[in-house]
Amino acid sequence: MNRPVYTYDEAFKASLEYFDGDELAARVWVSKYALKDSANNLYELTPDDMHHRLADEIARIEKNYPNPMSADEIFSYLKDFKYIVPQGSPMTGIGNDLQVGSLSNCFVIGLDGQPDSYGGIILIDQEQVQLMKRRGGVGHDLSHLRPKGSPVKNSALTSTGLVPFMERYSNSTREVAQDGRRGALMMTVSIKHPDAEAFIDAKMTQGKVTGANVSVRIDDDFMRAATEGTPYVQQFPVDSAEPVFKKEINAQELWGKIIHNAWKSAEPGVLFWDTITRESLPDCYADLGFRTISTNPCGEIPLCPYDSCRLLAINLFSYVVSPFTPQAHFDFDLLRKHVIKAQRIMDDIIDLEMEKIDTILDKVKSDPESEEVKTIERNLWEKIRAKTLLGRRTGVGTTGEGDMIAALGLRYGTPEATDFSESVHKALALAAYRSSVEMAKERGAFEIYDAAREEGNPMLERIKEADPELYEDMKANGRRNIACLTIAPTGTTSLMTRTTSGIEPVFMPVYKRRRKVNPSDVDARVDYVDESGDAFEEFIVYHPRFIDWMKINGIPVKDDYTQEDIDGLVARSPYHKATATDIDWVEKVKMQGRVQKWVDHSISVTINLPSDVDEELVNRL
Numbered sequence: 001m002n003r004p005v006y007t008y009d010e011a012f013k014a015s016l017e018y019f020d021g022d023e024l025a026a027r028v029w030v031s032k033y034a035l036k037d038s039a040n041n042l043y044e045l046t047p048d049d050m051h052h053r054l055a056d057e058i059a060r061i062e063k064n065y066p067n068p069m070s071a072d073e074i075f076s077y078l079k080d081f082k083y084i085v086p087q088g089s090p091m092t093g094i095g096n097d098l099q100v101g102s103l104s105n106c107f108v109i110g111l112d113g114q115p116d117s118y119g120g121i122i123l124i125d126q127e128q129v130q131l132m133k134r135r136g137g138v139g140h141d142l143s144h145l146r147p148k149g150s151p152v153k154n155s156a157l158t159s160t161g162l163v164p165f166m167e168r169y170s171n172s173t174r175e176v177a178q179d180g181r182r183g184a185l186m187m188t189v190s191i192k193h194p195d196a197e198a199f200i201d202a203k204m205t206q207g208k209v210t211g212a213n214v215s216v217r218i219d220d221d222f223m224r225a226a227t228e229g230t231p232y233v234q235q236f237p238v239d240s241a242e243p244v245f246k247k248e249i250n251a252q253e254l255w256g257k258i259i260h261n262a263w264k265s266a267e268p269g270v271l272f273w274d275t276i277t278r279e280s281l282p283d284c285y286a287d288l289g290f291r292t293i294s295t296n297p298c299g300e301i302p303l304c305p306y307d308s309c310r311l312l313a314i315n316l317f318s319y320v321v322s323p324f325t326p327q328a329h330f331d332f333d334l335l336r337k338h339v340i341k342a343q344r345i346m347d348d349i350i351d352l353e354m355e356k357i358d359t360i361l362d363k364v365k366s367d368p369e370s371e372e373v374k375t376i377e378r379n380l381w382e383k384i385r386a387k388t389l390l391g392r393r394t395g396v397g398t399t400g401e402g403d404m405i406a407a408l409g410l411r412y413g414t415p416e417a418t419d420f421s422e423s424v425h426k427a428l429a430l431a432a433y434r435s436s437v438e439m440a441k442e443r444g445a446f447e448i449y450d451a452a453r454e455e456g457n458p459m460l461e462r463i464k465e466a467d468p469e470l471y472e473d474m475k476a477n478g479r480r481n482i483a484c485l486t487i488a489p490t491g492t493t494s495l496m497t498r499t500t501s502g503i504e505p506v507f508m509p510v511y512k513r514r515r516k517v518n519p520s521d522v523d524a525r526v527d528y529v530d531e532s533g534d535a536f537e538e539f540i541v542y543h544p545r546f547i548d549w550m551k552i553n554g555i556p557v558k559d560d561y562t563q564e565d566i567d568g569l570v571a572r573s574p575y576h577k578a579t580a581t582d583i584d585w586v587e588k589v590k591m592q593g594r595v596q597k598w599v600d601h602s603i604s605v606t607i608n609l610p611s612d613v614d615e616e617l618v619n620r621l
Contacts, residue, residue: 006042018046019498022544028495033091037098047496051078053095054086061348066442069341077341081497082318084342085399087311087488089135090349093356100363102134103353105311105395105488106296107384108303114144114237121145121165123376125172130377132176132183134360136308139186139294142166143217143238147194147245150236162195163202166209174211184297185212188271191222191254192238194247200258203267213297215269216258223272225251263618269299276302281460281483281600282391284453290391290482300486300604301395306383309395309601310349312342313490316424317400317499317545323407324549324574330408330424336431339396343435346394347443347480357385391482392446395601396432398425399490402500403545406574412505413583418591421503422598429485429598430467436479437470445478459600486601498544503595503605505583509546509575510566514538540566549573580608589621 011034015026033050035043044050055075062068077084086094093103109127111120128138148161166187176183189199200216203209225232232251235243258268277283282290282304290304301309317323319331364378401421402412410417440449451474454460464471487503494501514536517524527538540559542550547557555569570576577583585607592605607621 003043004045006045008040008042011042011045014045015047018048019496022498025495025498028492032088032492033496035096035098043098047081048079050091051075054078054091057095057352058345058348061351062344064351069344074345077338077345081315081493083315083338084345085313085315085490085493085497086345086349087313087397087490087493090310090312090352091493092135094349094352100134100360101356102131102136102308102360103310103349103356104136104308104384104388106137106139106298106301106303107131107308108139108294108296108305109380110140110293110305112305116144116146121168125169126376127380128169128185129172129176129183130380132173132185137184137186137297138173139188139296139303140169141188141190141217141294142199143188143190143193145195147236148198150245161198162189162193163198166199166202166212166214170209170211172211183211186215186295186297186299187212188215188217188294190217190238190273191219192234194234194236194245196234197249197254197257200254200261200268203265204261213269213299214267215271215295215299217271217273220274222251222255226255259615259619263613263615271295271299271302276602279458279600281454281457282307282393284457285391285448285450285482288390288448289387295602298489298604300397300488300602302602303393304387306380306387307391307393308353308384308388309393309486310346310353311395311397311486311488312346312349313397313399313488313493313497313502314339314342314428315400315497315499316398316404317407317497320404320407323545324409324552326409328408330404330420332424332427335424336427339428339431340435340438342396343394343432343481343484344439346396346484347392347436347439350388350392350394353388354385357381357388361385390447392480394436394481394484395486395488396428396484397487397490397502398428399494399497399502400499401503402505402578406506406549406578407545409574411574411576412578413585413587413591415587418587418594421591422594425595425598426466429600430463430470432484433463433474433479434467434470436481436484437474437477439480440478443480445480446482449478449482451475451478462597483600485599487595487599487603487605489604489606500543500545503592503603505578505580505588506543506546506575507580507608509543509570509573509579511541512538512563512566513541543575546573546575549575580606581610585609585617585621 011030012026015029019025029047055071058074059071087105089105090103093101124140131138142162145162146159150159173183173185189196222232229252231248233246233248235246237243277292280292283292292302292304295302319335320328321331322328360381364374367374405412405417410420490501500506517526517535517537525537526535528536540561550557592603596603
């Protein structure tokens with residue numbers, strides 16, 4: 001196919017105009033998401049070109065099913081990143097025949113039988129890098145590896161425990177380059193594992209395990225023991241009724257270590273594992289291969305072995321009518337309409353992913369390596385293909401939460417804002433499940449759907465109470481997708497929606513930055529000279545939606561405000577006391593809990609604390 005070819009400068013200039021002069025948004029799009037080949041030739045000039053590429057491919061899949069959406073209709077939802085926003089891997093990969101990659105954002109791997117051997121350890125290592133080179137983030141659990149000092153039948157005589165293998169997996173991750181992105185890895189372990197404390201401490205050593213996130217799978221019994229001051233028993237194997245090794249520990253002390261390390265280094269994360277599996281709809285099918293064992297690197301998608309997920313975000317700010325005015329209100333009807341379409345688009349992307357996996361398998365088949373070398377990669381993708389089709393898991397999420405709240409005149413981190421957020425996510429969840437049920441009627445339910453297995457699931461009980469008709473319709477017709485919802489960080493994507501990211505508040509609505517002045521630039525303005533004599537120009541960076549608030553309120557957008565002026569502007573705005581560094585952090589956790597009731601996977605969330613907070617605050621959070 002003959003395509004026009006653009007230079008970086010041409011695409012940047014056109015995209016800068018598209019993003020209304022926002023240099024960061026333009027650079028991110030051109031560098032990360034514009035269609036390009038391995039020689040860095042660019043084939044898209046602006047995001048409009050990309051969104052036409054996505055819409056055409058999704059519409060092609062739609063034609064395989066009743067009542068198809070047209071490419072023009074799909075484009076109208078994607079255009080300007082306004083309503084429906086596919087996340088990184090789908091945005092990069094859909095319709096991209098220049099690179100061989102997956103559309104999945106995240107994967108979890110884990111071998112059948114949980115082999116505790118060098119063969120199994122090395123196989124997981126190879127599988128994770130095979131996925132990372134195709135642009136996927138990976139998670140896996142280490143709870144099946146025997147603890148340090150356990151006897152082994154080789155020349156070592158005893159096991160080295162978990163930590164050396166954590167370093168191996170971390171180092172492999174750092175070696176994988178993904179078009180300027182490095183690999184992303186999550187490692188988890190059960191708190192019941194006898195090496196859990198060593199796992200918790202592993203990243204405290206400078207330079208160790210620098211290529212991975214680590215989180216501890218914490219069960220209800222441990223939390224009760226930590227709260228009540230009673231002993232807790234670790235064992236191996238962790239799930240065995242007849243363990244070969246047991247030891248009693250002080251749960252409060254180990255919890256204290258988790259808190260101390262999190263206070264000092266922001267890790268480990270904690271995964272309240274009994275809650276995850278109790279709430280999980282896929283775990284109703286645990287014996288059929290859907291037992292959740294770990295999460296993706298950011299924690300928002302708990303997954304079973306060899307399942308993956310593709311992500312998409314609804315831009316919540318765009319559903320605020322008359323934002324930043326006394327007449328501001330939220331268009332719930334439009335949200336429901338678009339969520340139904342978004343869930344449908346997500347299901348179409350599963351079919352597009354099947355095509356991508358088939359392309360990967362064809363490439364592996366044609367590679368010049370021997371069958372001995374290719375077998376692992378081929379088997380990996382065949383397992384992923386089978387699991388993806390079996391459950392048809394999707395990841396419809398949201399972004400722009402902080403801006404939505406501000407635009408409605410609410411303050412993030414207050415009970416009123418939390419109440420409203422829950423109402424939005426409840427409406428979104430019911431619409432997504434309605435869409436999945438309607439698709440089950442048109443396209444068929446996911447292959448192993450069984451209403452009896454799901455009876456009593458807490459998520460479905462909430463749906464049953466909120467919408468009994470939807471629940472009965474689901475029991476009669478099934479769902480197209482085993483699970484539907486998540487809230488991801490939406491990091492670089494939010495730069496292009498030009499909103500706050502994920503469920504987060506704004507980091508800073510306006511702030512001053514300094515740019516070093518080139519001595520040869522005679523026209524440059526010098527605002528500050530440091531101790532070494534280097535000159536700097538100061539300029540103001542505005543959050544795009546803060547500019548909206550300023551313009552609506554007749555406040556000029558200028559580059560020469562003093563810091564006192566800036567502080568005064570923020571104090572007048574709905575972002576006052578609602579930034580990442582000054583919100584009520586405990587209320588933020590409560591908000592996450594309220595929203596989580598209407599998210600069937602999980603939520604990636606960050607709490608930004610000042611460096612001078614004490615460990616007790618971290619403990620409470």
